[in-house]
Amino acid sequence: MASTNRTSPHSESSPTPVPYSNYLHNSWLDFVGNLTLGIITAPYRRTFKLYTWKPLKDISAADGDRRTLVSLVRDWKASKYEELQSVQVASSFCAGATLAVLSWNTIPDAIWVARALWYCSLICSIWAVITSIQQKSILDELLDKDALSEAISEYDLNRTRRVILRYKKKPGIGHWIMIFVWQFPSMQMSYAWCTFLSGLTVYICTPLIRHQAWGDDTKIAIFYLAVGGVGLITFLFSSGFVYAAEKGSERSAQTSRVNADEAGIGASDVESKRSLASNDDKNGDDQTAPRQILRSRALLIDGSSRGSLEHQITSVRRKPTLLI
Incomplete structure (x- = not known):
């Protein structure tokens, strides 16, 4: 009696799926690391x-x-x-x-x-x-x-x-x-x-922090905060503009690389089509060249015949007639 070997589907080795909690843990570690690095290097x-x-x-x-x-x-x-x-x-x-x-x-x-x-x-x-x-x-x-x-x-x-x-x-x-x-x-x-x-x-700003009586030191502190605040706001805005320009430059570089790749593919297609079109035009020119020569000769012949016919008609019209 022949023995049959049956393999159950669970006997085959299959890769163990990674729990979603591990991915979440790694993403949180990356987020915390990037945040810490951003704060330190701000x-x-x-x-x-x-x-x-x-x-x-x-x-x-x-x-x-x-x-x-x-x-x-x-x-x-x-x-x-x-x-x-x-x-x-x-x-x-x-x-x-x-x-x-x-x-x-x-x-x-x-x-x-x-x-x-x-x-x-x-x-x-x-x-x-x-x-x-x-x-x-x-x-x-x-x-x-x-x-x-x-x-x-x-x-x-x-x-x-x-x-x-x-x-x-x-x-x-x-x-x-x-x-x-x-x-x-x-x-x-x-x-x-x-x-x-x-x-x-x-x-x-010590007089303002300690709530001292109004005096010259308090006025100096307020004036200092006003001028320094303008400088700080300008610095923050310029930092934001630099960051936006940096991200825009990165996106532009990626877009230019993609466009360069697409342009390279398109250029090859256009060049091949252009070469085929030039070959067709060349073949067409080779085929139409004798026709153009014959057509030009026919036009010359027709022109000469028309010219002689018109000359004959004008000569007949100009011939003197008898007056009765």
Whole structure:
């Protein structure tokens, strides 16, 4: 008696579906991470994105493309030098302004928060200058502009990439620490100015905060808030316009890429149709050329015959007749 092997549908291995709670958990983690990153980098968001986040992301994605990687590293090194130079100038100016206001004694019994914010501004400015100098020394260890060409060896290119990204195959904790290090001078410079302005506001507005009697200090505080409010509103509006322009530029770049792809396909179709039409016209011209020659000859013959006939008629009309 032959035995039959029956396989139940449940015996086959099927992939276990991932619970929806895991997707929800990951989405919440991404949301919290992006929100935290946005809050921390809010004072210097565009600087962080242009000089640290986007270049390092492009360098990481260009692994294997030698020409693109060399170009990205060369451009990033030049732009990073410019960023660090701007950070040094702005931080030095902020440190000088902070040292100047620390000696103020015009408002008696000022709130201690003002001086605390000024000291924070001073230390942030100092660290911004120190870390920018340190990062310049790291950039000096990389190959110069002339050496960063397509003739660079594979070992030097990989070493340069590891110095910038701090990973070989897969990003780890060292990579994220290096991203934090690369953006640290700009972060300290931005925080220095934020704490300086915050301390200045608290110091000048001390009479309003403590509800002191109306006087010159109160008038100065109101005037300061009016002028500073206009500047703050303008800064917020300009930041919003910059953000909108940035998003518009990204959408425009995506649209242009899509249009370029479609235009490439359409151009090939149009070119093929145009070539077919030109071939048809050429064949038609080859076929109609003898006809046009014969037609022109016929017109000449007809014209000559018509001309002779008209000449005969006019000659008959002009012949003198006898008058009876």
